[in-house]
Amino acid sequence: xSGPDVRGASIAALAEGVRSRRWKSRDLVExxxxxxxxxxxxxxxxxxxxxxxxxxxxxxxxxxxxxxxDVGPLGGVPIALKDIxxxxxxxxxxxxxxxxxxxxxxxGTPSGRLAAAGAVNLGKLxxxxxxxxxxxxxxxxxxxxxxxxxxxxxxxxxxxxAAAVAASLCAxxxxxxxxxxxxxxxxxxxxxGMKPTYGRVSRYGVIAFASSLDHPGPFxxxxxxxxxxxxxxxxxxxxxxxxxxxxxxxxxxxxxxxIAGLRVxxxxxxxxxxxxxxxxxxxxxALEVLAKAGAQISxxxxxxxxxxxxxxYLVCTAEAASNLARYDGVRFGHRTPQAASLDELYSRxxxxxxxxxxxxxxxxxxxxxxxxxxxxxxGKALLVRRKxxxxxxxxxxxxxxxxxxxxxxxxxxLGERMADPLQMYLADIYTVAPALAGVPAMSQCCGFTKAxxxxxxxxxxxxxxxxxxxxxxxxxxxxxxxxxxxxxxxxMTAPR
Amino acid sequence: xxxxxxxxxxxxxxxHVQLATRSKIFSDSSAAFGAEPNSAxxxxxxxxxxxxxxxxxxxxxxxIRFGLAVGANIRRRSRYARKHYFYPDLPKGFQISxxxxxxxxxxxxxxxxKDQPRQVRLTRIHMEEDAGKNLHAAxxxxxxxxxxxxxxxxxxxxxxxxxxxxxxxxxxxAVRTLVRFLGISDGNMEEGSLRCDANVSLRLRGETKFGTxxxxxxINSFKNxxxxxxxxxxxxxxxxxxxxxxxxxxxxxDAARGVxxxxxxxxxxxxxxxxxxxxxxxxxxxxxxxxxxxxSLPELPEERFKRYTTESGLTPQDAGVLVSERDIAxxxxxxxxxxxxxxxxTAGVPVAKKVANWxxxxxxxxxxxxxxxxxxxxxxSPSALAELVDLVEDGTLSGKLGKDVFARMWQDGRRAAEIxxxxxxxxxxxxxxxxxxxxxxxxxxxxEVARYKAGKVQVIGFLVGAVMKxxxxxxxxxxxxxxxxxxx
Numbered sequence: 001x002s003g004p005d006v007r008g009a010s011i012a013a014l015a016e017g018v019r020s021r022r023w024k025s026r027d028l029v030e031x032x033x034x035x036x037x038x039x040x041x042x043x044x045x046x047x048x049x050x051x052x053x054x055x056x057x058x059x060x061x062x063x064x065x066x067x068x069x070d071v072g073p074l075g076g077v078p079i080a081l082k083d084i085x086x087x088x089x090x091x092x093x094x095x096x097x098x099x100x101x102x103x104x105x106x107x108g109t110p111s112g113r114l115a116a117a118g119a120v121n122l123g124k125l126x127x128x129x130x131x132x133x134x135x136x137x138x139x140x141x142x143x144x145x146x147x148x149x150x151x152x153x154x155x156x157x158x159x160x161x162a163a164a165v166a167a168s169l170c171a172x173x174x175x176x177x178x179x180x181x182x183x184x185x186x187x188x189x190x191x192x193g194m195k196p197t198y199g200r201v202s203r204y205g206v207i208a209f210a211s212s213l214d215h216p217g218p219f220x221x222x223x224x225x226x227x228x229x230x231x232x233x234x235x236x237x238x239x240x241x242x243x244x245x246x247x248x249x250x251x252x253x254x255x256x257x258x259i260a261g262l263r264v265x266x267x268x269x270x271x272x273x274x275x276x277x278x279x280x281x282x283x284x285x286a287l288e289v290l291a292k293a294g295a296q297i298s299x300x301x302x303x304x305x306x307x308x309x310x311x312x313y314l315v316c317t318a319e320a321a322s323n324l325a326r327y328d329g330v331r332f333g334h335r336t337p338q339a340a341s342l343d344e345l346y347s348r349x350x351x352x353x354x355x356x357x358x359x360x361x362x363x364x365x366x367x368x369x370x371x372x373x374x375x376x377x378x379g380k381a382l383l384v385r386r387k388x389x390x391x392x393x394x395x396x397x398x399x400x401x402x403x404x405x406x407x408x409x410x411x412x413x414l415g416e417r418m419a420d421p422l423q424m425y426l427a428d429i430y431t432v433a434p435a436l437a438g439v440p441a442m443s444q445c446c447g448f449t450k451a452x453x454x455x456x457x458x459x460x461x462x463x464x465x466x467x468x469x470x471x472x473x474x475x476x477x478x479x480x481x482x483x484x485x486x487x488x489x490x491x492m493t494a495p496r
Numbered sequence: 497x498x499x500x501x502x503x504x505x506x507x508x509x510x511x512h513v514q515l516a517t518r519s520k521i522f523s524d525s526s527a528a529f530g531a532e533p534n535s536a537x538x539x540x541x542x543x544x545x546x547x548x549x550x551x552x553x554x555x556x557x558x559x560i561r562f563g564l565a566v567g568a569n570i571r572r573r574s575r576y577a578r579k580h581y582f583y584p585d586l587p588k589g590f591q592i593s594x595x596x597x598x599x600x601x602x603x604x605x606x607x608x609x610k611d612q613p614r615q616v617r618l619t620r621i622h623m624e625e626d627a628g629k630n631l632h633a634a635x636x637x638x639x640x641x642x643x644x645x646x647x648x649x650x651x652x653x654x655x656x657x658x659x660x661x662x663x664x665x666x667x668x669x670a671v672r673t674l675v676r677f678l679g680i681s682d683g684n685m686e687e688g689s690l691r692c693d694a695n696v697s698l699r700l701r702g703e704t705k706f707g708t709x710x711x712x713x714x715i716n717s718f719k720n721x722x723x724x725x726x727x728x729x730x731x732x733x734x735x736x737x738x739x740x741x742x743x744x745x746x747x748x749x750d751a752a753r754g755v756x757x758x759x760x761x762x763x764x765x766x767x768x769x770x771x772x773x774x775x776x777x778x779x780x781x782x783x784x785x786x787x788x789x790x791x792s793l794p795e796l797p798e799e800r801f802k803r804y805t806t807e808s809g810l811t812p813q814d815a816g817v818l819v820s821e822r823d824i825a826x827x828x829x830x831x832x833x834x835x836x837x838x839x840x841x842t843a844g845v846p847v848a849k850k851v852a853n854w855x856x857x858x859x860x861x862x863x864x865x866x867x868x869x870x871x872x873x874x875x876x877s878p879s880a881l882a883e884l885v886d887l888v889e890d891g892t893l894s895g896k897l898g899k900d901v902f903a904r905m906w907q908d909g910r911r912a913a914e915i916x917x918x919x920x921x922x923x924x925x926x927x928x929x930x931x932x933x934x935x936x937x938x939x940x941x942x943x944e945v946a947r948y949k950a951g952k953v954q955v956i957g958f959l960v961g962a963v964m965k966x967x968x969x970x971x972x973x974x975x976x977x978x979x980x981x982x983x984x
Contacts, residue, residue: 086546099545106539108546207545211774240548241776319774322578325589326543330640346582369580369769378771 006031007168008486011077011225014171015118018076021065025058025076025120028171032078032122036169039489044144045154045164047083049123050090054078057120072118074232080170082161083124084131085111085216086205094207095127095139095157098353099333108205109240110174110216110233117232122170125160129355130324131181131209133157134427137418138357145414146189147487148453152411155185155427158219162189165219166487172229173219178210179312180406180431182217183443187406187456190445190485192226192473193219195431197464198438199244201230202237208323210316213435222483223444223473227251230466246464254467255474259293262472265300265399270430275408282447282455283405286476290403293475300399302391307384308433309425314368314381315436321365324358360421389437396462401472404430406443406456430458440466442473445482454482499733500660503698506706507658507725509616511671513650513681514626514689515558521625521648522549522592529687533631533641541625541646543587548775551576555648558680559599559623560781560789562650565678565796568603568621572781576623576773581766584640585628593651595770598622599779605654606798607670609663611812616667617655624649644688650680656695656706661725665718668692669820673797676867677822685717692721696728698736707732708742712756715749724749728756800825808832808848817856823869828855830878837889851885858902875909876902884912892916894973927975933966934959934979948984956980 004023006014017023033051040046061076081087084094088107093099107115115121128138136144136159144159146152147167154163158175162185165173175182177195186193194217201216208214218229231252236245266287271280291297329335329349336348354362368377395402408429417424434441439460446457457476461469477483520527523540540547563570577595600621607614626649628642652671658664672683672690683690697709710732715724727749732742746765747756760766795803797819804815818825828851837847859876860866868874876884884905888898893916901915937959938945948955956977963976 086544092545094545102545104539104544104546106544106547203546204548205546208775239550241550242774318771322580322590322769322771325580325582326545326587328582328584328589330584331542331587332544342584366769369771371767371769374771 004028004031006035006171007489008221008484009168009171010222011074011171011220011228014077015073015075018061018065019071025061025065025078026055028076029054029058029078029120029122032170035167036122039167040169042145042150043147043163043167043169044142045126045160045167045169046080047093047095047124047126047141047160048091050121053090054120054122057115061118061120072116073228074114075118077119077171078122079114079119079172079174079229080122080125080161080164081111081173082127082158082175084127084176084207085124085174086207087111087121087124090124092124092207093140094131095129095141096353096355096358097140097334098327098350102333106205109202109237110206112205113233114174114229119232125158125164125173127160128157128181128357130207130320130358131157131176131178131214132320132357132361134180134184134424135412135414135417136160136185137414138355140355143414146411148190149411149451152413152453153188155188155407155411157181157185158193159185161219162186162191162193165189165191165221168486172221172225174216174229174233175219176206176209177215177217177431177435178213178316179435180428182215182219183406183431183441183456183458184427186219186443187445187458188411188454190448190454190482190487191219191221192223192442192444192483193217194226194230194442194466194469195435195440196230196234196466197244197440199240199242200440200464200466201233202240202243204237204239208319210319211323212319213312213316215435223442223470223477224252224255226442227255227470234466244464249467251466251470254470256478257471257474259290259295259471259475262295262401262468262475263399264290264295264297264472265395265402266297267300267302267305267395267402267404269302269305270404274429275405276410276449278449279405279408279410279455283403283457286446286457287403289476289479290472293479295472295475298399300395300402302388302395302433304384304387304391305433308388308436309429311381311384311388312428312432312436313364313425314377315385317361317365318368318378319365320358321362321369324354324362327353329353357421385436388433392434392437392439392460392462396465400461400468401465402460403472404458404460406430406458410449410451410453410455434460439463440469442469444473444477445485446476446480447482448485499729502701503729503733503736504701504703505659505661505725505729506656506697506699506709507660507664508656508695509654509658509664509667510693510695511652511654511668512691513562513652513671513675513683515555515648515650516679516681516689517552517554517558517648519552520646521552521555521623523646525646527647529689531643533639534643536643537645541587542642543589549592549773551776551779552648555623556599556779556781557789558648558678559621559650560786561678561793562652562675562680563600563603563621564786564790565674565793566603566605566618566621568600568618570600570781570786571597573597574599574779574781576776576779577770578773579624579768579770581768583627584638585630585642585645587628587642587645591624591627592773592776593624594622597778599781605667605670605674607666608801608812608816609666611816614663614666616657616663619653619655621650621652624651661722661729664694664725665722668718668721670797673820673822677794677797679794679822688716691716694721694725694728696725696732697742698729698732708744710742710744711746713746713748713759717751720749720751723751723754724756727754731756794822797822797825808852809846810849810852814849814852814856817860818852821866821869823867824855824860827859827869827878828852831855831882831885834879834882835885836882837886840889847885847889850889851881854881854885854902858899862906875906880905880911887912887916891972896969927979930963930967930971930975931979931983933963933971934976934983937962937966938980938983945984
């Protein structure tokens, strides 16, 4: 098939091409559909490809372009959505058997805003079931493989969203980050991804895992692409009461604004034992790059960092157990075919429908909230969470952004950590604290290991400080070329 | 020995008031009663994945007004919490309620029993969402109607101040009256707008410690409130009498069979795993909002009761009926306001009291639901009744004629003045006409006249009746009396 080469293409270039009639949105859709058909058997990033829907939408965009109408900032650009985003009329499963066959009657806010900005949805992306996991191996529909090394995981839970962008199976995507689920897979797949400030992007129509921690956000090949998507999906939404009524920043402008005088803090607690030396070296080099670009680098301390993972697992399991109570087989999704009583309907439906990780977290969360133990667990976790947020406030009194590694290790092999949930939970060690504090944080590629695996750089900003994050990320990207590297298409046949 | 001589019942009530808002507490579908099953639903109230609650401020305002009306403390910051349990009518597997930071704390419901003032203190008033309704078909299949899911509720929790089934029932009536005065709920128990759970325990008279309580659930009419509590008092007294213990448990009242059945014991009680609702920020109520809510309060039932019994000179009984329903009180007030004579008194009886008699004996006797008094379709409007009252008070009509005219007004909606004019029903006070009639009656009844003159003065009643008959009931009875006496 001929047409535009979408491999490695940026959102800005694709949108400009559609606007200037260099190509049609329909051609872009066909090019991506062709790549998905050829390559995604090996990657496994899509759970559902909505070819008719994408073609129909693309044709409408093309007609609008032909009629001289404004098609929006993302007009005609093919993107894809983590299957946690509710899409009207399109099956939405959250990677779980318990939601198989669920066709939502409504559209969520983030995906609706993308569509309104002209983006064309190619389909729904694989994920850890209910966004619980750090390797995308907890999907009820099989794992996603890392496009840089097919025997390795893409990270999780937004593994499909990261891998699809890395393999050029969509121009950009949306994911969600609860403890690191955007940043860690972005790091492991060598793409850029942002967890915005809590409340900056609406959660309406984003299936809840841990409500006080769920952050929808974008993936892109480049920092500008992430900024372009952010400008569309961010902003107040009256349907989400935790949404912040503040104006949206000029993120794309910030990417090119430079960082002369920007104060960059380096938290001591993020450079300790357990970190892969290749990762530490890359991140230290990145700090030098930032310094050379004009940043003032200084050490800071986030003293409660060591409690972040424990705090995170108390908060997220409690909220998950609550949020997952609605999957009871009564109104939607899976219902056991054999139940003689109401109790049996519940226990069998949930027993059959949930995978082992949601079950583990439901049990933990139920334990955490039971009568008489609230203060010892959930209540205590909320207190520590406040301390962790205070750490960030203190650090941001002296710095504009913080820079850390995203993940202590590069992509690990499939199956390697599945037997040990605790080891898996530690994959989020650098990402959970910003999630608990609700501050914006971004991961972008800052190098590769000798084995050719991407390394992620995390840049953290103060609340609603997305522009500062984009400034730093943009300056780093402008001084490096890691983001231009692409995984090979050729070896992408399913191993085994 | 009567159980109540030996034991003192200690009763606390939890009343659920459905707030009559247009839309649901956390979403925009209709909160009205009686639609086709599952037609008044939306993704939020169905608990579809990805949906989030958005608080209905009108519901909060209703709850604040209720809190202000009962003298509760309105918290400037309150919080919503999730209460977890599994049931098909509960879409999310949890109910959004309030737990450790309810909207209102304290306050009291005031009412009267046998004209004695009574106060039941409140612990708290919190807001929550209603659940749907399970419908069980004959064939063993069950269905769920989610129209009710998400309808706003106020839960009014009393202190254990109630001491009898009658008091409980009167308390419920007072709550209903109050919510109707405030216009925040239709208060229909039959439609479930008002529901009650009762915590009942007994203790020996003179004992100060509480006994073990049982919770009665599903009490959905005033009669049930009384029956269920009376039954429970009897049940517990029988247990205690034979030395057995009351088990702390929830019991379901079965109105059809007139018994309660054990639902679950304390050990089987749900662990609701309350925690703050992360999807809703804490609710802040500022002074301006409170002031607006306070300014919107109507004159409350007990305030009106005081006004009626003092300024208007009504008996406590009459005043009690008038304030039992806002529409009655408003109707009464409107008649008094429109009447030219209502401020006055005739023969020492305040006209307001006569207005009360008209309302209680004539108007209320003709309608089955007092709330119809608020309807514009009512055949006799307050101003029409005021006109009639004035015609009676100025002597144009006798009391008897007035009632006849009222009946006709009710029948065809005409005004009193029009009926008086076109049918010449006004009272005859013309002495000449009456004297002629009297002379005719005296001439026709020599025996009665003789008995009267012999000292049987009560015979005058017969003669007055005869004159009235002669004049077609239009003669002023007072004038007839005077003229007869003079002639005799």
